[in-house]
Amino acid sequence: KQEVTQIPAALSVPEGENLVLNCSFTDSAIYNLQWFRQDPGKGLTSLLLIQSSQREQTSGRLNASLDKSSGRSTLYIAASQPGDSATYLCAVNPGGGNKLTFGTGTQLKVEL
Amino acid sequence: GAVVSQHPSRVICKSGTSVKIECRSLDFQATTMFWYRQFPKQSLMLMATSNEGSKATYEQGVEKDKFLINHASLTLSTLTVTSAHPEDSSFYICSAGQGARFGEAFFGQGTRLTVV
Secondary structure, three states, X not given: OOOEEEEOOEEXXXXXXXXXXXXXXXXXXXXXXXXXXXXXXXXXXXEEEXXXXXXXXXXXXXXXXXXXXXXXXXXXXXXXXXXXXXXXXXXXXXXXOOOOEEOOOEEEEEEO | OOOEEEEOOXXXXXXXXXXXXXXXXXXXXXXXXXXXXXXXXOOEEEEEEEEOOOOOEEOOOOOOOOEEEEEEEOOEEEEEEOOOOHHHOEEEEEEEEOOOOOOOEEXXXXXXXXXX
């Protein structure tokens, strides 16, 4: 059974800092991995999607990497802003059918 | 990206009543949709896979008679929480994708259900 873990569970940083969120998964046989953002009481916003054959994806200040063989992905946020405060979730897709297994989430707070 | 709309965003109901939640794919057809549940400060757990024109596939431990799923068209899936109890209070969220070819899942806004 696939298990997805995110470290740290919570993180508080000053504005402007670069930061890294970690995601690890136990079964490396994945189709893709997706990073999401969730604001309190809201749905999910897709941030980045990395296919299993890719090493990284970039969107603006966000960069996600994938090392499938070691079961790890990282989300790098450059020059963090208070608006980045949210819970970040990674999710793996085992079979390409859009059914996801979610990680435990990292709650990020960026302070002024 | 594709748009998935979920309604209502928030509902309060009395214990014993039933509540229906709708999930629509607005600009694409989805033969498969997924229903997740999220308890406070926890991650999302898959409840069931909704298949257009056939029965839903439920995850282990999810009561199919309590959580009725209907996927009547390629753009609409509904989740009905029957005879709701306070322990059913949770955040329910649906997702849909355009299939293995694209691989990306898109989520609705979620429904906060409170049973009093």
